[in-house]
Amino acid sequence: MSSHEISRRTIFRAAAVLGLSAPALAACVTAGGDGAQQASAGDKSATNPFGVKADGPLEVVVFKGAYGDDYVLAAEGVYQKQFGGAVIDHKGIQKVGDTLRPRFVAGSPPDVVNNTGAGRLDFNALRQSNQLENLDKLLDAPSWDDPNVKVRDTLLPGVVEDGIYDGQFVRFNYAYTAWGLWYSKPLFEKNGWTWPQTWPEMLALCEEIKKTGIAPWTHQGKFPEYMTDPLLVMAVRGGGMDLLRSLDNLEPNAWRHESVKAAAEAIAELAGKRYLMPGSEGLSHTEAQAAWNQGKAAIIPSGSWLEAEQKSVTPAGFDMVMGAVPSLSSTGKLKNNAIHVGSSEAYLVPSQAKNVAGGLEFLRMLFSRSAMKDFAKSVGTLPSVKGATDGLALSPALASVAEAVKNAGDDSINYRHRIWYPTLTKAVDDSVAELVTRRITPAEWVDRVQKAADDCAKDTSIKKYERK
Structure with missing residues (x-):
């Protein structure tokens, strides 16, 4: 034949x-x-x-x-x-x-x-x-x-x-596509704010932003994957490509890695210190992004499609730019400008x-x-x-x-488990939604996600893939 x-x-x-x-x-x-x-x-x-x-x-x-x-x-x-x-x-x-x-x-x-x-x-x-x-x-x-x-x-x-x-x-x-944290360049220049390289610097910046009456962050609460991204970037920055491979390959206790827990604690701090715009958890992507364009919040997580998506509502002179997610500390296994990218x-x-x-x-x-x-x-x-x-x-x-992609070079992060295992992806994102509203603790978040990964690994009906 x-x-x-x-x-x-x-x-x-x-x-x-x-x-x-x-x-x-x-x-x-x-x-x-x-x-x-x-x-x-x-x-x-x-x-x-x-x-x-x-x-x-x-x-x-x-x-x-x-x-x-x-x-x-x-x-x-x-x-x-x-x-x-x-x-x-x-x-x-x-x-x-x-x-x-x-x-x-x-x-x-x-x-x-x-x-x-x-x-x-x-x-x-x-x-x-x-x-x-x-x-x-x-x-x-x-x-x-x-x-x-x-x-x-x-x-x-x-x-x-x-x-x-x-x-x-x-x-x-x-x-x-590149993912990161977005802000208005003129707003930052007007207030003398510089983009932070580490999470302690981010928290210090949020405190300064809060003093102006602007919420430091907002997020697309109805779609928690937007907040999952900075959490995972910080985790992989700390744990390196070995951690990324272990997460993608459903290795036992991969989600219990100290960098994963530290990243969950960092995201939880935004809520704990009241750095998130009130009501963000109930907003769609367009609603949260509109509030950000209106100056109600200074920072929002998103991918590089944001400019095109907001073209009709972005004020003249807003000049949005993307900053890399800060590292948990200055001693991570990947450089501070490593970013999440994908084609x-x-x-x-x-x-x-x-x-x-x-x-x-x-x-x-x-x-x-x-x-x-x-x-x-x-x-x-x-x-x-x-x-x-x-x-x-x-x-x-x-x-x-373009500059962020160039600076990241080979330290580019791309998660495969989020493509390979939709049920695990949903469990991670649903748990992030609970984390940023303080309904669960970072430790409880780790437990939930690790269980979801274990269940996925044991399910023989799900085709398994391996990242080299």
Whole structure:
């Protein structure tokens, strides 16, 4: 059986994994079936490492959300110049999963998919049904900008790791997110406040802020994961990458590490010393962020999407910037400017696409520095390629994010357990909500979270992963 001839048993197994109903499946088989044939190969060369056939058609499907799809259309223009005669079928859509799931089951997926948005395809399901092309060959190909540099060596820390499922790199993320603590630069300058490097310095700053009548902190109480992030950053700063691996790998008593407990105690201090804006625990992300924009609080935790999310309500001259979460002390195992980072806006090449070579080459070009610069300029978000924002006129917010990522370097923190184990993630976040309202103590928080991790480790129905 060829890779594009799917047996009845294989189709039904894939349908079960991908969550497709039997009636929909029948329609798919009728519509797709054995029509997917690989495009004829072209000659491989230094400028055509995958052997793309010059006039081979290419189908690109993009999630048309907050980032739009103009940057992809621009890249398609470059692709067509490179491969004269290639016809590109471009689709900008919202419901990626609903639209493409039947086509994956039928064996006739597009050549490139931007799998993002609330209705995206399930990566784990696609991987388990062997629907995703291994992109290691793309990582080891010469980069578009410099043939002497491999694609993998152009990427920011964590991008490759974020795309690995069961040992294979199948998800190539375009945008780069950093998490930290946000404040108005003019507000700090007006009051002579400087950003703290350690938690004792943060508490001293909060006391100074409180004297002005402004709440030192607010947070998105209805979504406690916003406060989970600074807690985990402080913990890993103190315990280092060994602690991060033990948390991700569900090792016994990992959550009882002294740095984890100390970080929980630090977050609890914000409530204990009344440094949190009253009522924060009942606010949504938009409500808390609006209060912060209105000057009711000086500091708020968030990711680097904050500027775009608050664009319509941020006052002129507010000039938000991101500061790194302070360290528990000056003696941690990671440097003080280590931050939480992660990549998103995922691209994939389906293994049963008609033009796999074209899909790989399109991504090689899309992940070039020039294409990334266009993306950064048009959407105001940090891309996942090194140096993509160099020389650009950036907003204070994006400039602070780019600087924070640069300063962190290899001391970049990215938690895998929060992706691998949703039930554990929920238990951690729910317990943080109790911690910041002083309904439980830091010691009780540690006990709750460790039990959740132990339960996850013992549950044989949950697939386990390992961080190296």
